[in-house]
Amino acid sequence: MRQAIAAKTMLELEPYLEHVPAWTADELRCLAARFKGATVVHVNSTASGGGVAEILARLVPLQRGLGLDAHWLVLDGDAGFFRTTKKLHNALQGHAEDVSAAEWDHYLEVNRANLESARDLLLGADFVMIHDPQPAALLRLAGGRGRRWGWRCHIDLSHPQRAVWRRLQEVVEPYAASVFSLAAFARRLPHPQVIIPPAIDPLTDKNRPLGEAEVAAVCDRFGVRRDLPLFVQVSRFDRFKDPLGVIAAFRLLRRHRAATLVLAGGSASDDPEGQEVLAEVRRAAAGDKDVVILELPADSNLEVNALQRAATVVIQKSVREGFGLVVTEALWKGRPVIGGAAGGITLQVHDGFTGYLVRTIEGCAYRMRQCLRHPHQAAEMGLRGVELVRGHYLVTRQLRDNFVLLALLRGDVGVGAAAGDAPA
Amino acid sequence: MTAPFRFFDSARLNCPTGVSASTLREFRDAVESADPGVLHHHLRETPLRFAFTTFDYPNDFALWAAEALESRALAERLASLDAFHARDLEALRLRVLDIVELGFGDEDPNRTVPRGQEFHFSSSVVVRFDLGIEAHTLEELRARLGEVPGTSIYSHVYEARLLNPAGEDDVSRWLGLAGHEAQAARLRDLDIYLLPLEGCRRVVLELLEEQP
Numbered sequence: 001m002r003q004a005i006a007a008k009t010m011l012e013l014e015p016y017l018e019h020v021p022a023w024t025a026d027e028l029r030c031l032a033a034r035f036k037g038a039t040v041v042h043v044n045s046t047a048s049g050g051g052v053a054e055i056l057a058r059l060v061p062l063q064r065g066l067g068l069d070a071h072w073l074v075l076d077g078d079a080g081f082f083r084t085t086k087k088l089h090n091a092l093q094g095h096a097e098d099v100s101a102a103e104w105d106h107y108l109e110v111n112r113a114n115l116e117s118a119r120d121l122l123l124g125a126d127f128v129m130i131h132d133p134q135p136a137a138l139l140r141l142a143g144g145r146g147r148r149w150g151w152r153c154h155i156d157l158s159h160p161q162r163a164v165w166r167r168l169q170e171v172v173e174p175y176a177a178s179v180f181s182l183a184a185f186a187r188r189l190p191h192p193q194v195i196i197p198p199a200i201d202p203l204t205d206k207n208r209p210l211g212e213a214e215v216a217a218v219c220d221r222f223g224v225r226r227d228l229p230l231f232v233q234v235s236r237f238d239r240f241k242d243p244l245g246v247i248a249a250f251r252l253l254r255r256h257r258a259a260t261l262v263l264a265g266g267s268a269s270d271d272p273e274g275q276e277v278l279a280e281v282r283r284a285a286a287g288d289k290d291v292v293i294l295e296l297p298a299d300s301n302l303e304v305n306a307l308q309r310a311a312t313v314v315i316q317k318s319v320r321e322g323f324g325l326v327v328t329e330a331l332w333k334g335r336p337v338i339g340g341a342a343g344g345i346t347l348q349v350h351d352g353f354t355g356y357l358v359r360t361i362e363g364c365a366y367r368m369r370q371c372l373r374h375p376h377q378a379a380e381m382g383l384r385g386v387e388l389v390r391g392h393y394l395v396t397r398q399l400r401d402n403f404v405l406l407a408l409l410r411g412d413v414g415v416g417a418a419a420g421d422a423p424a
Numbered sequence: 425m426t427a428p429f430r431f432f433d434s435a436r437l438n439c440p441t442g443v444s445a446s447t448l449r450e451f452r453d454a455v456e457s458a459d460p461g462v463l464h465h466h467l468r469e470t471p472l473r474f475a476f477t478t479f480d481y482p483n484d485f486a487l488w489a490a491e492a493l494e495s496r497a498l499a500e501r502l503a504s505l506d507a508f509h510a511r512d513l514e515a516l517r518l519r520v521l522d523i524v525e526l527g528f529g530d531e532d533p534n535r536t537v538p539r540g541q542e543f544h545f546s547s548s549v550v551v552r553f554d555l556g557i558e559a560h561t562l563e564e565l566r567a568r569l570g571e572v573p574g575t576s577i578y579s580h581v582y583e584a585r586l587l588n589p590a591g592e593d594d595v596s597r598w599l600g601l602a603g604h605e606a607q608a609a610r611l612r613d614l615d616i617y618l619l620p621l622e623g624c625r626r627v628v629l630e631l632l633e634e635q636p
Binding site for chain 2: 021024026027189193194195320341342343346392403405408412414415
């Protein structure tokens, strides 16, 4: 295993105080004081690319900045190992995959080799957080001897392929606690399970404030008109995100109002189904000058930020969704969101408060029209969305939750007051 | 001389129990066997999750009845449970069961909610800590109440009413001891059930601004 570069850096809280209440720093420092000097080792499978690496790249330096001896180790594996873990990932999210006995053996061998390369640090640490299935076998291979080990599962385990989950369950059970992003994603395990929803970082290119010139430059570059109301959906070209439904809703809207629609998604070059969906979307939008389809490279953070800020309303008409961090990003930019009533979107879009939840194409079109008809109301929803994210879905909250997790691993937590009967 | 008001705070995590309900009947059965901590979480910790929202349905059960079951009648009845006023969790459990079974008359108890809208029963774990902030006078108390985390307001106002023997929140108790009886009385009368945390903070500050 190797240390990720970000693990050697330190982030201070001060720049975040521009975005969160001043008490956030007091609260975090009080919690951090309980763990001053404690060694916390995070282990995952990649130092860059993907949501977990994005989280650790901020969380670990922030923990170090607050006085913890935080480390971030990245698993070493060969192509065969990562092919197997990709299969595990898919199977655990409910797709049909066949993982052979030889592949399981290789998975364990790679975990064993990684354990040997970092045995002293892992077994001497005060806390170890293992992220996702790739390094999950480390604890079992260490004989279940590590103190205060937690398993942080970032994926949706609500409907796993049973055979694969059963094997993984064996290596996950010895942990002291498991962490999931949503209650719906959790499995029944013989140890405490807690929920830590994901969060966005207000200082990154994807979320930092942008000037009007930066927003205009991105729109000009992509040929996006801003003289008409603009609806934007940013998401993979995936049937669960229902891009065709968004186009259909937009066309219903246009019977009443002129507008522009942007569907922006990551490159689908390595995803056969994504390519198929993208082709269908292009066919559906062909010849319509008001529908702009953008295939963006994976690192288009600034572009996504600008498109979300340029939008009048952001759409996320998913029919199935994980947490839906793209909704969090849009709310943070003060945009009302019309979202499918699925997964974590329902935690973020409160009907008439931060946007609208929709279940049909007609409902989506109706709410789009409503936002244009009542711009003042839409603007108010946008402002409330910013406060919702500020209060619940910024990285500082994630940092605080991680301190509670450490307390849980140390056996240093209580339950809600009056969990039994209150005193008479 | 009254001891200064000392601010505490709490940070918590939701803990799913692994039990979920997709029909009203499953919901009833799960409520019947739920740990007290689960009832406490869903009936009394809702303001922590909606700190900024003025919500129609002030507990998780009522919210689920309205949004997933789309049963306004059941939601209204569950919303009417004042979980901060009713301090006995077992009595609350029985009341919830009565209301749900009454709902069996209006609703098909076996109708399944749409996928993704199941009710997931959870409890919570909490870390309580001293913020190291004190107030010695009414003016200082007002100033600090405006600055501390919303979760600290929850601990001192909402939870304290459950924990203090006389059902009094920490702020009015301190005000009474410090000789500010008029403000203490106004605060004791405050109906917190329908207030989101930030709304509660605002109202408490307004009450403390008023002259005796």
